[in-house]
Amino acid sequence: MSKTKFILGCFDDPDNMMQGITNLQKNSVPIYDVYTPMPIHGIEAKMGVKDSRLGYAAFCFGCLGATVIFSIVYYTLVHDWPQNIGGKPSFAIPDFVPFTFEWTILFTAFGMTITFFAATHLFPGRAPRVMDLRATDDRFIIAVDAKGNIPHDDITNLLKEAGAVEVKHNERKYVSYE
């Protein structure tokens, strides 16, 4: 029994990598994941990745931000200590627009970042888990789980045919742990 856990096809060209995905899919080899140093247009559709749900989180954080600042300003400037500023009524809606707008954006931006970090297990100071270090530099990596029934040599050949510059048979999933 082979000790190989993951087979990584390393490409130096995104078009070859896309060909590699096609080759594997045509032969019904399940792909674990693909790592690229830059976004590749159309790869989500090809891999069948579901649409991101980050937008729902953004909407919720936006609503939270708007509610928080509206409540604070309502409490301070209308309820607790109303002041006469330029003869305007204390509770005049145009007044409330700029900071509600700003806090909506602020909460949305920070909320989305935090949600994204939580979903991808990324936190400042934590060494990220990666399967191949060059995936963040100049290599396009297709990772295939080696536990399936497909002979490893076949997977290697399919990747090589597409133009993989190197095919790795790794015995551990990640090359970096903290």
Add this chain to the structure above:
Amino acid sequence: MKTHNNFDERFEFTGTAKTISLVGIVLGVIGIAFGFILGGDHIQRVYSNLLLMGYFFVCVCLAGIFFSAYNYVAQAGWSASLIRIPQAFAKVLPIASIILILIITAGLLHTHTVTENGKTETVPYLYAHWAAHGITTPGSENFDAIIYGKKGFLNIPFFYGVLIVFLGVYSFLGIKMAKFSEAEDTEGGMANYDKIFKYACIFLVIFGFTFPIFAFGVIMSLEAHWFSTMFGWYNLAAMHVSGLAVIALVIIYLQKRGYFTWLNENHLHDLGKLIFGFSIFWCYVWFAQFFLTWYANMPEESVYFYKRWEPEYKWWFWLNIVMNFLAPLLLLMSRDAKRLSNRVMWTCIVLIAGHWLDYYLMIMPGTLGAERGFGVEEIGLFAGFAGLFFYLVMGKIAKAPSLVPKKHPFLQESLHHHR
């Protein structure tokens, strides 16, 4: 994925489409004739609507140049296969400019007498607030001290200088860029692309600084006692959104007719994002102008909104926000909505009507006041200018050597956009 496209295909502008656009022009002429025959306030309505549509026409053509210029400067790839459509708008700009200048000239020369506060004076139909005879002559009975203080900007030679120089420069640069793009089809290479890049940079710098002045002159000076420094950007946003909406509509129309088969939902998605984003930007500047005026509450500034808060306009004032902000916000917010051509089409129709209303609210309170109307003149002139625009733009698209810039360096990127 379709990889073989026939770029030698030419657009043929004949049949029903041509007839409908000519019918539109006839409706426009009927609208003008109707107003002049009825006389009285209807003549003012014709002039105000002519100015509205002339300005709208120029702005949409300008938006075509603006769109192609920033796409070239950003070295955008996605738009390469549809850039001939905004370039066709650019080629129509000289005609639109001449029509606008003719409208303004007629409006300045044609005078009538009005009785205001018991005083009878002879004023032109357009720009009566600053172009009336004797208004900047000390000692004249029409003398107006505020306008006298602004006479460095608000005088006929400077006004015409602004119109002719600005529109001439925009037209020249727009046509040059379109011509370079056509030369690229036969010559190939990067020389023409580099030239367009250079002209586009020059255009954007000139346009950014001069368009607000153009808007101050043509529209803001209708109410010459009032001023707002936000007005230029507000008009820039309106010009951009309505121009993008027209570009999207023309694309959708041509696709429904069976042309531009290489454009897919990804191109529409990008256009939809621009339309959505700039509708929000329009509301941002609209609110910025309103908010500062409301907060400072100085009589000389708030008079503008006071007039639009009268019962004659209040309903339209709110409808303006609904059509130009809430409608695109709700209709185009989700990703999938921007990829549905019918959804984008209806949003664009709402936006074009919405920005017509936006211009209506800029022009009518200062020229017609409570005598404003919505009837034969408004609908007829809108149909007339829409028909004229459609006729001229489709003619230019049909005359272009091909529907895509065949040797554009980023053409392949555009054809395989997200594929």
